[in-house]
Amino acid sequence: MRNRMQRICLVGFVFVCGGCAPTLYLIDRPTILEEQAAGDWHDLERETEPAVLKNKPEAFAPHLMGRGGERVLQTLPGEPPIKGSR
Amino acid sequence: MLFAKHGPYSYQNIRTHFGTGIAVAAFLMTGFSWNFGFGFGSRFGFVYAGGVAMAQTSNSTSTQTQAQKQAKTFLRMAPLEKLTVGPYDNFQGVLTSDGTHLLLSQNINMATHVQVVDMTSVAARGHSKSLVSDTFDTRDPAASPSGKWVAYTSFERNARGQICVSPIEGNVRNCLPTAKNGARQPQWLSEDTVAYLEMAEDGETENLVSLDIQSKEKRTFFSDNILSFAFHPNGKFIVYSVAISKNGGVPSLRMRETGAKKGESQKIVFELPGLSGFPRFNSTGEFLYFSQFFNDTNSDGVIDGNDNAVPFRVSWGTVRSATTPIVPEQLISAEYNCGYPAASGLSLQATCNFEASLDIYRMPLAGVVPTHWTEEQILSAHAAARSLDERVLLLNTLRFRFPAKYDxxxxxxxxxxxxxxxxxxxxxxxxxxxxxxxxxxxxxxxxxxxxxxxxxxxxxxxxxxxxxxxxxxxxxxxxxxxxxxxxxxxxxxxxxxxxxxxxxxxxxxxxxxxxxxxxxxxxxxxxxxxxxxxxxxxxxxxTPEARMELERRLALHPALSEESQVSHALSYVNMLGQRDRDPKSRLQKLQTLSTGLLPDSVLDVFLKAELAAMELVVASDAKSERAGTLKLSDIFVKMKKRIFLKRGIYVRLLTQFTEFNKEQAVDMVASQWVSGTKLLDGEFVYAREQYLLMRLDKAYSYLNKNEIGYAGDVFYGAIRVTDDAEAHIGFMDARIRKGRGQELEKEYQDLAKSGFVAENFQLSQSWRDLQSSEIGVVKDSIKRLEQVIEADGYNPSVAWFLLGYAHHRVAIQSRHKLEFDRNAVESAHHAYSVALDLARANKRLLAPLYSNLGHLHSLAHNYGQAASFYSERLKLPFSSEDDRVAVTWNAARLAYAGNNAQQALHLMEGVLPVLKQTRFVRFQKAYLEHAAFYALDASNWEKAALYYEQYFANEGATSERNDLKARLGLAWAFWKIGRSDEAIAAAQKVLRTWSAVKSDELNSSILVPFRSDRYAAQALAVLSDLETEAGKAVELRRARLNILQGWENNLNAYSLKKNDWRTYVLRERQHIAALKTKVGDPLAAVAWEECLADAIKYYDVKKETSDAALFYSILNTLVVIVDRNAPVSPSLQSKLDENVPNYLARLAEIANGSTVLSTRWLRVSLLWNAFRVSRGQMSVVQEKQNREVLFANALVKEILDTDPAVLESLPGRAKMVEVLESK
The missing domain is CATH 1.25.40 (Serine Threonine Protein Phosphatase 5, Tetratricopeptide repeat)
Known part of the structure; x- marks a missing residue:
């Protein structure tokens, strides 16, 4: 049955009349299959949006920042001359 | 000094914004008040140029904050401005003389095209376009002096290159006569004349030629193994680089007079290691720019143009008069690997490669070390340098600018x-x-x-x-x-x-x-x-002890400078810490190790600091903690003037306290570092930046503890001294969360009045606008944000991020079915991409950027890209499980959209266990249902059945439609794992319930309407597959066939193509006929006749795609008749007589070497003959003769030659032979 479902859903065309030329949508297989065979959860979609679409930095605690290799914390050996000055 | 590649330090803050007077005073007076401190301006290694305002790096804005005024005194190198962004390699960048357009070569999947980027505004920047067609390669762009024309190398008609000219608007192209051996590297000598390299007749050297586009007059200057060249603007001199020549010459930069005869050139000798190449003059001809390749950085055995490049410049007067090797001016540190220098207008453009992709950057014509820096400032920057390359840059700068003292x-x-x-x-x-x-x-x-x-x-x-x-x-x-x-x-x-x-x-x-x-x-x-x-x-x-002993010995070596001793001491204590992670045990060892050292020697101070730090780490009460702090304070005082020791100790303490999560101690060290460093000291920017990081960390820590008010105060303190964009957002967000959003307007007016906020006043206003649900308000914010960017605001990634978000909101608003505002999506993508580049390692910004980009590309149906951005987001941490669960829902959907059901399932399973702890617990049913669906598509039947069962067991809210879909999925999963009874029960339930579930209208405008009879048809397929009684199975299939036939005039509503639908109808008919044949139903032949009739009908309707349907119908009909000796009605006989020979003739006509069609032809031919024998229409002898003819046929020969087994495996053949033999 699943193979049938897949084949049924392989490619879908929807013509939407809009004036003289129809709008042609080419929809991919996973989208159609998900629409047809998986549940619709519009409330959940709406509720996840603020977590996905943000307009501010994430308030990560310092330990989540994984710091350590910053340039500020780098040190260099001195410039060793050929002959010592001491 | 720094030129930050990672982390907080960058060129950006020439105008870094820091109210030093206020801030330092605050430190000294308040004892490092937690609620007052520094934000950080740019934690990024470069800025992204916002448009024509490019050169406004130091004095562009009318209003300056306290922070900005103070920042001018900092020792910061000039910003390296990034002009391009995105996943592809961009190189050979050059601005037109008026700075309105950037020309570059872009490499995508090994194809190179000249691109034109409109630089006139921020909005235009996101929309670069190919100069000419993308169907062939182009490269080496050069703008004419007026900026109206572009010359480039085209590979359209000559694989070795041809010079073409197009207007900057593109499309039209005028190609110069093709040189036999190819041409490349055009450069404009005047508005009408282009010079370029043309391979000479000998095929080994190249001619430098020029062509007047109008008069077509061509001039050849000279020939050599020329790699690159530049004409002096006065037209009198040519500088060029040559490769190793056959007669033993070495690669070098040479100059000659334009009219000189062959061989009259002079080597330009620089006192620099490596090779010189890619010469370019600035527009006045005052300076010669070139790339120097110091070392064999790619280890291919030679130093050449593939190694890391460093741009230099030298005055042309010096080149002309030099009698000894010239010391030129280094323009940027080698670590940025910048090649193709091009000096046009007020800036130098270069192609730099320091973060895995080539991009175009620009910098001041004199390079990144500000020309006004004094000797002391350069020395201070040198002492504070964080890389050896930076040190070399500063030494070369000293040598060039102060030759009397440093050359x-x-x-x-x-x-x-x-x-x-x-x-x-x-x-x-x-x-x-x-x-x-x-x-x-x-x-x-x-x-x-x-x-x-x-x-x-x-x-x-x-x-x-x-x-x-x-x-x-x-x-x-x-x-x-x-x-x-x-x-x-x-x-x-x-x-x-x-x-x-x-x-x-x-x-x-x-x-x-x-x-x-x-x-x-x-x-x-x-x-x-x-x-x-x-x-x-x-x-x-x-053993590590041997390594430690070596470091200890060197740290104590009296011949070494204190800087070197510090380096060894730091390695020593680092190894000590790695050896013994338990602070108490380390404390004990340190007491032994620190005895007997020369007081105040480098190692002595290090070990004492280490001891004090460990005491503070293990302190169990405030008193012991204070004791540790006091000991550290003593050390800080002692090392006040020992800059390298001080830096080493601070770095070590920060690492230590971070390791043991001692936040207050980290904050204290960072505070001490900044307050103990002079404002004019090169080290100050590092100290300050570190402190700013700590301030923001502090504020975010408060946010995480839900102490919103404190967080707001810390952010506010950072704003007052830094005008930092991230601090602004943190502050406003905290105020709104505390219900004090209405006070913000007033607070910002006060901040502006007091001079604590300038460009970011606009940014903060925009952010507040972006909270609005009204799209008009959101659109207003776009203009404001563009102004912030053009004014080179602080922490520019935040401004780009918000600009991307504003465009994103417009794109969301425009969404209708599958359509959306493409311009808004492109602008959002561009702004986010710039923000992503500028954000560098700042995870707090990277996280929302990746997530938003995932959302944006999902909206634009770029599922692959969306999935990849979500995948990047998932690699970063989450502030809460709520966020993780929400993002994962979207990430899984995108993974599935990208045909990766297994990954989608994996993602879902990752969050199923934590759902109960989140606010998404009420959507548990949704997560279970989608997990089951992904499992089903990933052929993981067991898991699909498990999750569907859990879905039905869960009491959460759902809909009848979702239940119907899930029930069908469950039936299918059960069937696949052999739980037939449960599969039948589930499918029967679908059949009982589907008619009560309301469908969308057939003529609905919904793209994929819900049609409940679809589920009935599919449930019938499951049931008929599982039905063991043929008679019942025929009935089930008849019912399914009826449903399918009912769809014929509304296939769009079922997202079906006509031919697919026909295939399913035919297949049902074939199933029915086969079942009838199986049980010896006398009407089997009628069923086959119906089947064949449909096949013929569909074949007639659309021949090119229904070959397969007709083939299988004919084949199955013949197999059944021959195999089962089924009755053949006269009408069937007539259909066969009429159609099979026609079909065979058509197959023979179109097979044309196709194995598939040839096999079909052979199968049908053999069975057709068998059928005719069985019907008495052909004798056995005739059949045998005919078979030999068939096998000798050219159509079949290929099948037999390539795979004789094909013949053996032909369905029906065995029975055919048997029938023939029985005759």
């Missing part, structure tokens, strides 16, 4: 030292040679050193594990040379090195151990001793 042997020695420490042997050997000439007394020692370096350098090019004979011989010759020199401290080290590179590990180890380093006087010899020691001890897998 001498001492500077060369320092350059040599840096290259030795960086293990850049080519450059080190070069400077050793220069130094030997400048300081004859060092010559013998330097010869030994050069031999040592040369051996190390040569060893890098050895490809095999064992040294090659040539290499052995070379190293031994070096050894001989060294032995011929008077013995010096390098002599024995050279011997150790030679043994080492010859893989004589034991010998080199023994020699090294025999060295007593304590009397050594040469710091460089001690450095090499230490380096060899590390290698030898690591190779012999010595």
């Amino acid at each position: 001498n042997a001492a500077t060369v020695e320092r350059l040599l030292s840096n290259h030795v420490v960086a293990f850049e042997f080519d450059a080190a050997s070069y400077y050793a040679g220069v130094l030997a000439k400048k300081n004859a007394s060092l010559a013998p020692t330097l010869q030994t050193l050069v031999a040592l370096l040369d051996a190390r350098n040569a060893s890098l090019r050895e490809k095999s594990k064992l040294p090659s004979p040539a290499f052995v011989s070379y190293v031994e010759s070096l050894r001989e040379k060294v032995r011929a020199q008077p013995v010096n401290e390098f002599s024995v080290l050279a011997d150790v090195s030679f043994d080492w590179v010859l893989k004589k590990v034991d010998e080199s180890g023994a020699r090294w151990r025999s060295i007593d380093v304590s009397p050594f006087q040469s710091p460089m010899a001690i450095f090499i001793y230490g380096d060899l020691g590390k290698k030898i001890l690591e190779e012999k897998a010595q």
Whole structure:
């Protein structure tokens, strides 16, 4: 049955009349299959949006920042001359 | 000084915004108040140029904050402005003279095209376009003096290149006459004349030629192995680089007069290691710019244009008058690997490669070290440098700008030292040679050193594990040379090195151990001793104590500078910490290790600081904590003037306290660092930046503890002294969360009035607008944000991020079915991409950027890209499980959209266990249902059944439609894992319930309408597959067939193509006929007749795609008739007589070498003959003869030649033979 479902859903065309030329949508297989065979959860979609679409930095605690290799914390050996000055 | 590649430091803050007076005073007076501090301006290594406002780096804005005014005094290099962004390599960038357009070559999947980027506004920047067609390669863009025309190399008609000219608007192209052997690298000599390189007739050298586009007059200047060239704007001189020539010349930069005869050129000699190339003049001809390749950075055995490039410039007057090697001006640090320098307008453009992709950047014409810096400032920046390349840049700057004091042997020695420490042997050997000439007394020692370096350098090019004979011989010759020199401290080290590179590990180890380093006087010899020691001890897998002992010995060595001692002491205590992670046990060891050291020596101070830090870490009460803090304070006071020691201690303490999560102590060290460093000290920007990081960390810590008010106060403090964009957002967000959003307007007016906020006043206003649900308000914010960006605001990634978000909101608003505002999506993508580049390692910004980009591309149906951005988001942490669960829902959907059901399932399973702890618990049913669906598509039937069962067991809210879909999925999963009874029960339930579930209208405008009879049809398929009684199965299939036939005029509503639908109808008919045949139903032939009738009907309707349907119908009909001796009605007989020969003729016509069609032809032919024999229409003898003809047929020959087994496997053949034999 699943193979049938897949084949049924392989490619879908929807013509939407809009004036003289129809709008042609080419929809991919996973989208159609998900629409047809998986549940619709519009409330959940709406509720996840603020977590996905943000307009501010994430308030990560310092330990989540994984710091350590910053340039500020780098040190260099001195410039060793050929002959010592001491 | 810094030129930050990562983290907080960057060129950006020439105008870094820091109310130093206020802030430092606050530190000193308040004892590091937690609620007052510094934000951070730009934590990024460069800025992204916002448009025509490019050169407004230091004085562009009318209003300056307190922070900005103070920031002007900081020692910061000029910003490196990024002009391009995105996943592709961009190179050969050059701005038109008026700065309105950027031309570049862009490489996508090995195809290169010249692109034009409109630089007139921020909005235009996101929309670069190809100059001409993308169907062929183009490169080497050059803008005409007026900026109206572009010359470039095109590979459309000549694989070796042809010069073409197009208006900057593109499309039209006018190509110059094709040179036989190709042409490349056009440059404009005037508005009408283009110069370029043309391969000479000999095929080995290149002619430098020019062509007047109007008169077509062509002029050849000279021939050589020219790599690149530049004409002086006065037209009198040509500078060019040449490759190694056949007659033994070396790669070099040369100059000649335009009218000079062949061979009259002069080498331009720079006092620089490596090779020079890619010459370019600025528009006035005052300066010659070029790339220098110091070292063989890609280890391919030669220094060439593929190695890391460093742009330099030199005054043309100096070149013309030079009689000795020239010391040119280095423009940027080598670590940024910037090539293709192009000086146009007010800036220098270069292609830099320091973060895995090539991009175009621009910088001041004089490079990144500000021209107004004094000697002391450059020295201070040098002392604070964080990379050896940066040190070399600053030394070269000193040498160029203050030649009287720095163009001498001492500077060369320092350059040599840096290259030795960086293990850049080519450059080190070069400077050793220069130094030997400048300081004859060092010559013998330097010869030994050069031999040592040369051996190390040569060893890098050895490809095999064992040294090659040539290499052995070379190293031994070096050894001989060294032995011929008077013995010096390098002599024995050279011997150790030679043994080492010859893989004589034991010998080199023994020699090294025999060295007593304590009397050594040469710091460089001690450095090499230490380096060899590390290698030898690591190779012999010595205990860490041996390595620690080496570091300890070197940290105490009196001949080393304090900076070097600090470096060794730091390594020593780092290793100590790694050896013993338990602070109490470390404390004990430290007490022993720190005894007997010279008081206040570097190691003594380090160990005392380490002791105090451990005391603070293990402190169980406030009193002991205070004691540890006091001890540290004493140390801070003692090391006040010892800058390298101070830095080493701060770095070590920050690492330590971070390791043990001592937030207050980290904050205290950062505060101490900044307050204990002078404002004009090169170190100050680092100290300050570190402190700012800590302030923001502090504020975010409060947010995480839900102490919103405190967080707001810390952010506010950061704003007052830094005007930092991230602090602004944190502050406003905290205020809104505390219900004080309405006060913000007033607070910002006060901040502006007091001069604490300038450009970011606009940014903060925009952010508040972006909280609005009204799209008009959101659109208003776009203009404002563009102004912020053009004004080169602080922490620019935040402004770009918000600009992307604003465009994103517009795109969301425009969404209708599958349509959306493409311009808004492109603008959002561009702004987010710039923000992503500028955000660098700032995870707090990267996280929302990746997530938003995932959402944006999902909206634009770019599922692959969306999935990849979500995947990047998931690699970062989450502030809450709520966010993780929400993002994962979207990420899984995108993974599935990208045809990766397995990944989608994996993601879902990752969050199923934590759902209960989140606010998404009420959507548990949704997560279970989608997990089951992904499992089903991933053929993971067990999991699909499990999750569907859990879905039905869960009491959460859902819909009848979802239940119907899930029930069908459950039936299918059960069937696949052999739980037939449960599969039947589930499918029957679908059949009982579907009609009560409301469908969408057939003529609905919904793209994929819900049609409940679809589920009935599919449930019937499951049931008929599982039905063991043929009669019942026929009934089920009939019912399914009826449903399918009912769809014929509304296939769009079922997202079906006509031919697919026909296939399903035919297949049902075939199933029915086969079932009837199986049970000996006398009406089986009628069923086949119906089947064939449909096939013929559909075949007639759309021939090109229904071959398969007709083929299978004919084949199955014939197989059944022959195999089962089924009755054949006259009408069927007539259909067969009429259609099979026609079909065979058509197949023969179109097979044309196709194995598939030839096989079909053979199968049907053989069965057709068998059928005719069985019907008495053909004799056995005729059939046999005919079969031989068939096998000899050209159509079949290929099948038989390639795979004789094909014939054996033909369905029905066995029975056919049997039938024939029985005849």
